[in-house]
Amino acid sequence: MTVAATLLIVDDSPTTLMVLQDTFEAKGYHVVTARDGIAAVNEVTHHHPDLVISDILMPELNGYHLCRLLKNDPGTATIPIILLTNLTERHNHFWGKHAGANGYIEKSPDLAPLVAMVAKLLAEHPPQPRPAQPTPSGVDARGRLTALLDRLLYESAISNDVLRLTRLAHNIDELAREFLTFLTEVVRFNCAGLLVREGQGRYLLSLLSSAPLSSEQEASLRPLFIARIPSEERASATLRLVRHELCTTEKVECDSSTLIETLPFYDNNEEIATLILFGNPKKSRSEGMRHALETAAQRFEVVMGYVARYREVDEVKKDFVSMLVHDLRVPLTSIRGFSDVLGAEMMGPINADQSDALDKVIGSCDQMLKLIENILDISRLEAGKMPCHPEPLQFAPLCQEVVTSAAALLQQKELTASVEIEDNLPAVLADEAQICRVLNNLLGNAIKFTPQGGKIRLRARLDAEKPEMITVRLCDNGPGIPDELRHRLFGHYQQLTTSPLFRKGTGLGLAICREIVHLHGGEIWLENPEDENVGSCFSFTLPLASP
Template identity: 40%
Template sequence: MTKKTTILVVDDSPTQLAVLEDALLGCGYRVETAANGEEAIGQIYESPPDIVLSDVLMPELNGYHLCRLLKNDPVTADIPVILLTNLSEQHDRFWGENAGADLYLEKGSDLPKICSQVQKVLDTTPRSLAAHSSSSSLRPAFPGGVDAQSRVTGILDRLLYDSTISNEILKLTSHVHDLDLLATEYFRFLGAISRYVASGLLIDLGHDRMALCLQVPESFSTARIAAVEKKGLASLDLSNQTDSHMETIVIEAGETPRASEDLDLLFSRPIFENDRFLGGIFLIGQGNQTLTEGTAHSLDVVAERLGIVVQYLKKVREIETFKADFISMMVHDLRSPLTSIKGFADLLHNGTLGEISKEQAGAVGNIQDGCVKLLDLIEDILDLSKLEAGKMEIYPGPTPLQGVIADVSNGMDALLAEKKLALKVNIDETIPLADIDAKQMSRVFYNLLSNALKFTYPGGEITVDAYPMEGGQQSESGIRVDITDTGTGIPPEKQRLIFTRYQQLTSQENEQRVGTGLGLAICREIVQLHGGRIWVKSPVENGAGSRFSLILPAV
């Protein structure tokens, strides 16, 4: 060979270093040595070898760390690394492979085998890479040599930063059931690592549906938002997505640009998985704004990890669709026999099939009550599964809220009289028409009033207040509805979970759990489907009572 191949041997044992050095010199290689990983780092950046042969168990910086550091630095990633160790457990091989080692050998291997394996790795390394590694071309990047500890610290800092970004993005998987919240949390994190005027997150939801989440300044006009959308989408590869229906979510935030400066594309990256389009991200800047190399790298990491989030979101939606279809089939199979049972029980109870005794009437009444409860539970499960799978459709339109509330409250007169409860309804005369689906919102009010009735002592009071929200720059607009009772209230630990599924409260009268635990979860889903929100406050006053509040859209 015209130019000897250089091998860097790294081992904290002087004896082992000498043995390996002699064997490799005998095979015609040029050999350099280092006593530990930290010393090896300094030598590699000062004079890069053609290949590294390193022990694993060493002080300061072990072989796994040395290998991982070299493979994570683009400057040294192409230098082959062989790891030597006495350990032969499966997990040691796993860590060796995942550290990026080109080969993993046991120290017990005979020396001729080690020499042949070294040559085998060199033979499979492209000559251009080997020539680059053995040159001094790395030196200009690190004039006067390099401080090993500084270099290691820099690489570790970058790995930690990338890992932090990955972890933050993967946290978004906890919000796949709520696109608005997912987008809000994504933009919050994006704003922490980059400066921009507007940004977009495009997600392929599957079944020819896509969601475009935009973050724009509050001052942006509709035309300017449309311009941001057009510019961002044009930068992503959407050639195969022309038939997809696109849902747009706009979140107001971000930096307000100077009116005199144009908006330009700052960053754009489509997200693919095995040539399958998953979505993309884009950032819009102003004037001559540019991204630093570090920020661009961070955004590449963001896009890569978002691919995992989008895949998870699509899988969850597929499962929810399957679950909704299964529940729909199950509900149909259960509802038919239950309806028959209730029908025959009604015939028995009203004497159509002959007179029955008082005791028999009581037993039949229990059957009727049980059927009603089961049918209600079945309907709740069906509706909730539809809501979660996005199959529940609402048809909002101009609706007088007074009529909806009156219809629901009038249907409860008998129950209110039975418990000697007073119901007061106060509706502001200036209240506008609500932009709601009357049927679905009736269900919300029915659930809320039913709960108030169940958990208020006889002689108590339930109040419904409805009034317009003034709106403005810092407050919400629409219609607010408060449903307040004089019960004992809801414990603080329950309030955090009360709108989640299967959260049952305890009746004040018999200390037993009542209801299916689905009613409030359904209320929340329906209200959010209208673009509104719902929350609870308890106690209201004098250490008692609960107030459920809703914000609903107005026409």
């Protein structure tokens, strides 16, 4: 025997309720009515309707709220809802759609469209068998509404915090760090790792733990993340590791046996990031914690999609700039060459004023050619096409050579430069030419910004926390860099505006340093000087050569 579908009709007008009830009962439906949204929620709980028809403007709980409440409850989310109202503006339709309504009909004496929509929705959502006895919810309508509002407020807070990370699309290291740090506020774990695809065959692994991880622990985690890299890239992929510690405990259990969650993030069906959480598998997580993680993960996937679009636009820009500088280099080289010919008086004698003018032309050409080379180099580095041939290298002689080569510039400003290398410092695994470039760039900046008679210190020692690395620090007692500007330091074409000195240069030097250090598997950052409360101190790490 076919059971008649049950309709719940909600309206604060007794006349409208009576007309609709008579109409649908005449069509063979079983009809239940309610005069407001609160009463409707109770009727849904006790009568389990197959479809709801609701007015929007009602006391206690309006139709939008009723719709949202039912659609956010797993027990009632599948019930079709039709909003029947006198509201005719476009925004009313918009809010009805986003509240979850399956249909929206303006009130009219002609009920045929409403009857047709009810039949259509019931055909698409066939009535489900209802319990023989009413199942009390144990929670009244106001309590359910409060729970829904709490849930939506919680989701909104998480969404806002995570989606705010789009501002860091240009700095994936900082984006990963902030996301992992945010997760500590809503999810319980000992350690978390975020693997992010930076480009073809290049990956960032950002690890955050409640205490420093041992080398053995890191070694046990790496295979879990490497397994997420596509098989065709895995053998040749470069994995750059960045560590963050909260230092809240003395010891942390973090290895493959403590894995509690793996969450991949996709863009156009391609996995572009993976989050893995480690903790106590035996300790169950609350429903609230699972919901928080699910919400954060959904929003972070949106962020990573934005990052992917940002990178696509950035690649187009880089391709255009690279093409442009290639086209500029040829005429600039010709101008430079002919200026040399004129300056050497190979085409006839020149006077002092002409010679001075040619010197300025040559100087400008050299500056432009250097900028072009820097642009091409940063493009090669980011594309993984810059030649790099690491080999065992004694670091002390290299540092001394770099400082000696800058002796004239140091003397010109009466600067004192000291080199302090830890005794018996092991050899590093590095490309000498590339690391020379990093040191020369950092030293050049220090010389530029340190006042007359100032001090510069270049130091290198084994890293206390990562014994497989050395840490190099180059500090000066110049004007320093304001905290609010530090996040821009390693970006492209970044020149700080706090002093006229900052306007000199191409704005690519530190970006190139960052890419070279990353190419060697190290990190580079700015910190406050240890001994004085003035100046800047740039630090970077390099791996040791195998014994």
